[in-house]
Amino acid sequence: MLLDALTLQLGYNAVLVTLGATALGVAAGTVGAFLYLRKRALVSDAISHATLPGLALAFLVAVALGGDGRALPLLMAGSALSAWAGLWCVGKLTRATRLSEDAAIGAVLSVFFGFGIVLLTVIQSLSAGRQAGLESFLLGATAGMLRADALVIAVGGALVLLAALALRRPFLMTAFDEGYARVQGIDTARLDLVLMTLVMAVTVVGLKIVGLILIVALLIIPAVAARFWSNHAPRVVLLSGLAGGLSGYLGAALSATAPDLPTGPIIVLIAFGLFALSLLAAPGRGVLAAALRHRRLQHRVHLRQGLLALAHGQPVYEALTRRMLRGAGLMRADGVPTDKGRAEAARVLLDESRWQALRRAEGLASLAARDDGLTRIDTILTPDQLADLDARMSLQEVR
Amino acid sequence: MSLELATRDGARIAEDLGRSPLALRGLTVSYGGEAAVFSTDMTVAPGAMTAIIGPNGAGKSTLLKAALGIVPSLAGQVTFWGQPLQTARARIAYVPQRASVDWDFPTQVLDVVIMGLYRELGIFRRLRARHIARAMDCLDRVGMRDFAERQIGQLSGGQQQRVFLARALAQEADLYLLDEPFAGVDAATEAAIIAVLKDLRDAGRTVVAVHHDLSTVETYFDRVFLLNRRPVAEGTVAAAFTQDTLQAAYGGRLNEGALVGTA
Amino acid sequence: MGSEFVALSLPPLLIGTLAAMACALPGNFLLLRRQALIGDAISHVVLPGIVVAFLVTGTIATLPMLAGAACAALLAVAMIEAIRRLGRIEAGAAMGVTFTTLFAAGVLLLERSDTSSVHLDVEHALYGNLESLIWLDATGWASLTDPAALAALPPELIRIAAVFAVVAIAIAAFWRPLKLATFDEGFAQSLGLPTAAIGLGIVTLAALAAVAAFDAVGSIIVIAMFICPPAGARLMTNRLERQIAWSLLFAALSAIAGYVIAGYGPIWAGFSASVSAAGMIATISGLILAWAALAAPHRRA
Numbered sequence: 002m003l004l005d006a007l008t009l010q011l012g013y014n015a016v017l018v019t020l021g022a023t024a025l026g027v028a029a030g031t032v033g034a035f036l037y038l039r040k041r042a043l044v045s046d047a048i049s050h051a052t053l054p055g056l057a058l059a060f061l062v063a064v065a066l067g068g069d070g071r072a073l074p075l076l077m078a079g080s081a082l083s084a085w086a087g088l089w090c091v092g093k094l095t096r097a098t099r100l101s102e103d104a105a106i107g108a109v110l111s112v113f114f115g116f117g118i119v120l121l122t123v124i125q126s127l128s129a130g131r132q133a134g135l136e137s138f139l140l141g142a143t144a145g146m147l148r149a150d151a152l153v154i155a156v157g158g159a160l161v162l163l164a165a166l167a168l169r170r171p172f173l174m175t176a177f178d179e180g181y182a183r184v185q186g187i188d189t190a191r192l193d194l195v196l197m198t199l200v201m202a203v204t205v206v207g208l209k210i211v212g213l214i215l216i217v218a219l220l221i222i223p224a225v226a227a228r229f230w231s232n233h234a235p236r237v238v239l240l241s242g243l244a245g246g247l248s249g250y251l252g253a254a255l256s257a258t259a260p261d262l263p264t265g266p267i268i269v270l271i272a273f274g275l276f277a278l279s280l281l282a283a284p285g286r287g288v289l290a291a292a293l294r295h296r297r298l299q300h301r302v303h304l305r306q307g308l309l310a311l312a313h314g315q316p317v318y319e320a321l322t323r324r325m326l327r328g329a330g331l332m333r334a335d336g337v338p339t340d341k342g343r344a345e346a347a348r349v350l351l352d353e354s355r356w357q358a359l360r361r362a363e364g365l366a367s368l369a370a371r372d373d374g375l376t377r378i379d380t381i382l383t384p385d386q387l388a389d390l391d392a393r394m395s396l397q398e399v400r
Numbered sequence: 401m402s403l404e405l406a407t408r409d410g411a412r413i414a415e416d417l418g419r420s421p422l423a424l425r426g427l428t429v430s431y432g433g434e435a436a437v438f439s440t441d442m443t444v445a446p447g448a449m450t451a452i453i454g455p456n457g458a459g460k461s462t463l464l465k466a467a468l469g470i471v472p473s474l475a476g477q478v479t480f481w482g483q484p485l486q487t488a489r490a491r492i493a494y495v496p497q498r499a500s501v502d503w504d505f506p507t508q509v510l511d512v513v514i515m516g517l518y519r520e521l522g523i524f525r526r527l528r529a530r531h532i533a534r535a536m537d538c539l540d541r542v543g544m545r546d547f548a549e550r551q552i553g554q555l556s557g558g559q560q561q562r563v564f565l566a567r568a569l570a571q572e573a574d575l576y577l578l579d580e581p582f583a584g585v586d587a588a589t590e591a592a593i594i595a596v597l598k599d600l601r602d603a604g605r606t607v608v609a610v611h612h613d614l615s616t617v618e619t620y621f622d623r624v625f626l627l628n629r630r631p632v633a634e635g636t637v638a639a640a641f642t643q644d645t646l647q648a649a650y651g652g653r654l655n656e657g658a659l660v661g662t663a
Numbered sequence: 664m665g666s667e668f669v670a671l672s673l674p675p676l677l678i679g680t681l682a683a684m685a686c687a688l689p690g691n692f693l694l695l696r697r698q699a700l701i702g703d704a705i706s707h708v709v710l711p712g713i714v715v716a717f718l719v720t721g722t723i724a725t726l727p728m729l730a731g732a733a734c735a736a737l738l739a740v741a742m743i744e745a746i747r748r749l750g751r752i753e754a755g756a757a758m759g760v761t762f763t764t765l766f767a768a769g770v771l772l773l774e775r776s777d778t779s780s781v782h783l784d785v786e787h788a789l790y791g792n793l794e795s796l797i798w799l800d801a802t803g804w805a806s807l808t809d810p811a812a813l814a815a816l817p818p819e820l821i822r823i824a825a826v827f828a829v830v831a832i833a834i835a836a837f838w839r840p841l842k843l844a845t846f847d848e849g850f851a852q853s854l855g856l857p858t859a860a861i862g863l864g865i866v867t868l869a870a871l872a873a874v875a876a877f878d879a880v881g882s883i884i885v886i887a888m889f890i891c892p893p894a895g896a897r898l899m900t901n902r903l904e905r906q907i908a909w910s911l912l913f914a915a916l917s918a919i920a921g922y923v924i925a926g927y928g929p930i931w932a933g934f935s936a937s938v939s940a941a942g943m944i945a946t947i948s949g950l951i952l953a954w955a956a957l958a959a960p961h962r963r964a
Contacts, residue, residue, distance in 0.1 A: 043700060043755040098956045099504055099964040103755065104699040104894045108952055111703070111887035115945020118790050118883060119925070119938045126929075126936035139789070140770055214707075215770075218763030225756050261774050269767035276760060280750050288749045298430055302475050306426045306439055318425075318477060360632065360648030375435070470852045486855070494853035501847045504964050505695060506903045515843050518854055523839055551901040553964060567850075577853075 006254035015257035017151035018143045018210070022253035022268060023246050024158035025207050029216070030223035030245020031165050032199045034238040037224035038176040043106055044091065044197065045220040049204045049213045050110035051087025052080035053117025056138055056208070057124060064127075071134060073150050077157075077205045080213075084201045087113045141212030141265035143253075150209055157206040161199050162242075172196060173234045210253075211265035218269040219245055226276040229283035248272035300325065301375050305349060307331070311338045312346035352378050355387075358394045418482035421446050421575040421606040422467060427476035429459065429466045436462045440476070440631045444575075444608055445623055449601050451611040454627040455650050460610040461497065461579050463627065468494055468577065480575065490519055493573035495564050497580050503553050503560060510548040512563050513538055516570030538569040543592055558589030565593055576600060578609040582616075594620050617641055670801040672926070675793045678820050679884070679922050679944060682876035683914035685827040686888035688834055689869040691907050694893045695845050700755065701740065701866060702889030704762040705873045706882040708739040711769025712874075718776055725818070729874050736870035739765055740863070790941040791881025793922065796820070819879040826875035830868050841865070842903060880941050887945035888914055895952040898959035917948035 009016045036042055059079020060070035068075075087109045094105035121135060134142075165172070175182040175189045183189050200220060207216040227240035252268030281288050299321075307322040308331065316336060317323050326332035331342030338346060355378045359368060368381060379387060422444040429437040437459035444450055452460045465471045467478045469485055480488035493516070513535040514527065521527060539545045542562040547555065555563065561581060568576055576597070582590050597607050601622070611617065617624060617637060624641045626632040626649040633645035686702070693699050709732040716731025717723060739761050746757040800806065800815035807813070834841065844851040844861040851858050873885045896909035921944030926937050956962055 037756060040753060040755075042753075042759050046700075046703070046759065094952075094956055098898055098962045100894050100897065100956075101697060101699075103697060104694055104890060107699045107703050107886065107890035108894055108949065111883060111890060111945055112949025112952070115883045115887055115942040115949070118942030119946055122937075122939040122942065123929075126938070215763055215767055217759055218767065221756055221759035222763065225750075225752055225760055228752075229750065263770060263774050266767035266771040266774075269763055270771065273760070273764040273767075280746065286751065291749075295430065298435065299474055302428045302430075302435070302439065306428070306475060309439070310426075319475065322475070360651070361644055375438075465849070468853045470849055489853075489855045492853065494850060496847065496849040496853075500849055502695070502697075505846045506897065506901045506906050507842075507846060508902065512846070515847070515850070518839065518843060518856075521839065523837060553901070 003255065003258050006257045007251075011254075011257050014143075014146060015253075017146055017148060018257065018264060019250060019253040021146070021151045021154040021158075022143075022210050022249035022264065024155045024162075024249070025203070025210055026219060026223075026249025026252075026268070027242045027246035028158035028161040028165075029203045029207065029219035030227075030248075031162055031238055031242035032196070032203050033220035033245065034224040034227060034241035035165060035169075035172045035176065035196055036200055036220060037228065037241075038173065038234060038237065039193070039196065040176075041102075041193075042221045042224070043103065043217075044088075045200050045204070046217045047087055047091050047106040047110045047113075048084045048197065048201050049216050050117075051113040052084045052204060052208065052213050053114055053138075054120055055079040055081065055083025055086075056135060056213075057117055057120035058083070060124060060135060061120070061127075073147075073153055073209060076138070077153070077208065080208060081201055081205050083113065083117075084204060088197055088201070137212070138208045139212050139214055140263065141208070141210050141215065143210055143256075143264045146209065154206050154209060157202065161202045161206065164195075165199055168192070168195065169235065169238065173238075177234065211268055215265045215269050218272060219248070222269070222272040222276050223248065226272070226279040229279040229286045232285075244272065244275050248275065298375075304329065304331075305375065308342070308346045308349040309353060311342055312350035354394065355390055358390055362390055362393055419446060420444050420479075421481055422577075422608065423479050423482075424463075424467060425477045425479075427463070427466060427478065428474045429462050429471060430474045431462075435474070435629065437466065437627075438630045440627065442625055442631060442634060444606060444625075446606050447601065447604050448622040449597060449607040449609070449620065450623040450625055451609055451617050451621040452625045452627060453611050453614065453617060453649070454632070456612075458628045458649070460627055464494070464577050464579055464608075464610060468492070491574040493568035493571040493576045495568045495576070495578040495581060498557065498561050498564060498583065500579075503555070505552065507552055508548070509539070509544065509550050509552060509555070509563050510535055512552060513566045513570050516567035519571070535566075535570055538566040539563075541569055541596055542566045556586070558585035561585045562589055562592065565596060569596070573605070575606045576608070578607070580610050580612065582611065582613060614646070666801065666803040669803055669806060670799065671797050672922075673801075674798045674817050674820055675796050675940065676919060676922050678796055678817070678823055678879045679793055679918040679940065680915045681820075681823045681827045682872075682880050682884060683888045683892070683918040683944065683948075684911050685823060685830050685872040686869075686876055686885055687892040687910045687914035688827075688830050688907065689865055689872055690889035691893040691896070691903075691910050692834075692841060692845055692865045693869060693889060694897065695903075696862070696865070698754075698866075699890050699894075700758055701743070702869060702873070703886050704739055704743065704758045705736045705866075705870050706877065706885040706889075707762040708735045708765040708769070709874060709877045709882055709885075711735050711765045711772065714769050714772045714776070718772065725822075725878065729822075729878060732874040732877065733870055735765065736873060737867065740866050740870070789881050790883050790939050791877070791879060793880045793940040794926070794937065796879060823875050823879055826871055830872050833864075833868055837861075837864070880944075883945050884941045887948050888917070891945075891948035891952045892917065895948075895955035895959070898955040898962040901961055913948065913951050917944050917951060921945070921947040 005011045006015060009019060036045060056076050056079055059076050063070040063075055090109045091105045094100050094108065095102045124135060171187050171192055174185065175187060175192055179189050203220060204213065204216050207219065211219060223244035224241045226244050227237045230240055231237050248268050248271045252271045253264055256262040256264040256267045284290050303322040303325050307317050307326045310317045311332065317326065326342065327334065330339060331345055332338050359378065382390065420443045424440055424442040427437060427440045428435055440463065452463065454460050462471060466473045478485060480492065514531065517531055517535065536545060536548060539548055542565050544559065544562050544566060547559065552560065552563065581593055601607055618641065621637060623636050625634045626640065626645050628649045632649040633640040690702060693701055712732035712735025713728045716727045720727040742761045743757045746752055746760060747754055796817045796819050798816055800812040840856055840861060844856055844858045848858050869889065876885050892910040892913035895913050896906045899909045900906050922940045925940040925943035929937055
């Protein structure tokens with residue numbers, strides 16, 4: 002069944018939903034990556050919640066004019082307008098008052114959403130029993146998706162993706178160094194506005210499939226997950242788009258296999274799965290790799306400090322250091338160094354003294370910058386340089 | 401350095417530990433799998449003014465924060481007058497970097513200084529007229545009495561730094577640890593702060609400041625501690641603040657304008 | 664008129680007001696700690712909390728529900744911290760990952776389980792049902808002194824009043840360390856204050872207020888009241904004590920005006936039905952903030 006779904010053999014509606022969700026995921030992942038690199042991920046939260054009043058107003062206007070309030074393009078236009086208003090308010094609150102952006106985001110998203118709910122109850126009382134079905138936009142509803150809807154979503158997603166890719170250079174330059182980008186002649190304020198417009202477009206396109214509360218997930222989670230795998234910004238964008246697309250595709254396919262697996266939440270949970278995997282297992286920035294690195298550093302630091310203490314004839318106080326020295330066969334239980342320990346201690350002390358001398362050695366001092374406390378000096382210097390250094394050291398001791 | 405020589409050193413150092421207001425042994429702090437401060441020994445001399453100097457990213461602020469337990473250390477020991485931090489806390493005053501707080505916080509200058517009385521007031525004790533008088537007195541010592549009712553966001557950088565110093569004065573500590581007290585302050589403030597610190601020193605208190613302006617080290621401080629992730633030199637200004645040690649701490653960067661004619 | 668007001672309008676008014684104030688109080692500290700959106704995250708994860716509580720206990724008894732919601736809120740906070748620290752991810756993105764995921768999990772659980780028989784749905788979670796919290800035994804103002812009638816007060820009122828008291832007392836009692844740790848964390852740590860525990864304490868108070876308020880009025884009010892009244896209040900004054908007073912005033916004003924306009928506004932305008940009180944309260948709080956942003960004495964830094 003799942004295989005059928007993954008290979009798009011599960012009926013017309015399921016195919017539409019899967020293709021739409023994949024397109025949406027790629028677009029959201031890509032745009033979200035730019036947003037995340039710009040450190041404004043949560044603006045998407047304000048934008049998405051701010052779509053609700055527009056959605057309701059569009060419906061009311063359409064009904065008042067005698068049309069069908071549920072036409073998707075119309076609802077999308079309405080929600081885009083009110084998302085614009087919300088975005089404008091966030092900007093205005095941040096610039097014109099002392100409030101920080103996170104407070105402005107929170108205020109706008111809650112107030113717009115609250116006002117949207119007021120309008121929804123108005124609609125409910127107007128239509129008196131006839132369900133307008135606007136509630137489905139809160140969490141998405143793919144059951145009755147029409148071919149036209151899927152087409153709108155796919156085309157919208159593709160347009161957003163193309164726009165984002167076309168502007169990738171200025172986006173990344175601004176995210177990396179706003180000041181420099183401005184010197185290069187980029188109008189960063191306008192560019193931010195374009196980015197927000199793309200975020201808004203993704204939100205509006207995603208209303209039907211994942212709903213306005215969960216679209217935030219598709220904008221944020223793939224980008225955060227992708228960031229773990231690369232320090233190279235264009236690659237982060239690419240990976241984020243892939244992660245978003247994969248989440249959309251797998252999520253929609255999976256939800257098509259059973260009636261009580263709502264599309265939006267499944268897509269989000271799959272995206273989170275990708276994120277959790279990245280958090281744990283990514284090389285470099287992943288948790289496991291970092292823990293391993295920390296442990297290795299801790300071991301080397303304690304071993305070296307313990308050996309230096311032995312070399313100086315000082316007692317070793319720290320319990321962890323003692324354990325490690327004994328574990329390595331460098332120190333006996335009573336704190337006396339073994340022969341091997343003595344030899345190692347002498348080696349470390351020599352290394353230490355050489356580093357100290359290197360800092361004062363004319364012509365070589367710049368190499369001292371490579372001293373991280375753990376690198377052995379004979380891996381940095383050539384044998385000739387080492388001999389030179391040793392000669393200076395003996396000279397100093399004579400003096 | 402031979403092994404024997406080192407052993408004698410070790411014995412002498414151990415003796416100093418109990419008297420030193422702040423002694424570090426093998427302090428190592430890591431950020432993301434890299435050592436920000438490595439295996440650092442430091443023995444602060446009592447009743448003196450010590451500058452911690454070193455290039456950017458040398459771990460100067462990190463060293464103070466790790467000593468106070470604000471950032472965790474990977475290895476090493478910290479003692480204050482031979483005691484662990486917990487027992488010595490009441491005798492220590494810390495002045496964080498000015499930029500580390502949100503100056504838009506809704507509070508008044510006097511309120512900030514009163515924070516320095518926290519160890520006395522605790523959670524529940526009432527704030528009395530004598531506490532306020534003491535806080536005003538501390539403001540007076542840094543020349544900020546007239547600003548007591550000012551909102552802190554309306555102060556200049558130098559005035560903010562003076563308020564921070566007044567808060568530390570209110571703690572009536574024996575050891576003052578200051579993180580970049582002269583960063584971004586005007587000349588008048590710098591002079592006022594150094595006068596207050598010298599008064600403290602003359603009253604037998606110990607002052608340790610992270611400092612970045614090499615040109616003023618000799619006139620402001622008695623002792624220096626040079627750090628570049630690892631300790632480079634420690635001692636009186638005359639002995640430890642030399643072309644030689646500076647070269648060792650700053651390496652090639654010394655000539656890039658960090659230093660204005662010294663030593 | 665009096666009897667109708669006491670029975671039908673007084674309890675929801677009180678509940679709305681107390682809920683708004685209980686959220687606004689910790690909201691002040693969240694705002695100053697740049698954690699305003701923690702409130703947003705907490706209110707999103709209340710839904711999965713009550714769904715799980717329902718699945719575990721099989722009932723819609725209030726206490727397990729509240730416990731589940733509180734656990735979910737604390738889980739969310741722990742998850743945000745873990746993602747932020749372990750993955751070195753900025754706080755905003757960590758929040759975004761956390762609350763959307765937990766919310767999605769809640770919706771999924773809700774769809775998968777048979778909750779159609781009980782009153783548990785997403786819309787209810789979002790905007791509650793303030794209007795239904797009425798005091799049937801009340802016959803008029805005299806009922807306020809009648810023990811028998813008082814015993815039949817809506818339990819939501821008792822709960823939110825108790826939570827408001829707890830939050831207010833906790834903040835008053837720990838005022839000094841709260842203020843100190845919020846203003847200068849490094850200095851507070853040098854004094855030996857447990858700043859991590861204080862941070863967790865504020866979030867716990869916020870979670871407590873969110874859960875109790877959510878029970879009565881849904882999560883929209885919760886987000887709005889965490890942020891809008893304190894944000895507006897910040898623009899009114901430069902003293903924390905006064906900021907808190909203003910935020911309580913704004914919260915109460917939003918609740919009362921919002922409830923009245925939602926209940927009577929449409930009738931005055933000639934419609935028969937009323938609109939969502941929760942949504943209207945959030946809207947009014949936004950209007951108050953908008954006014955403050957335009958005209959408050961300390962709106963600019």
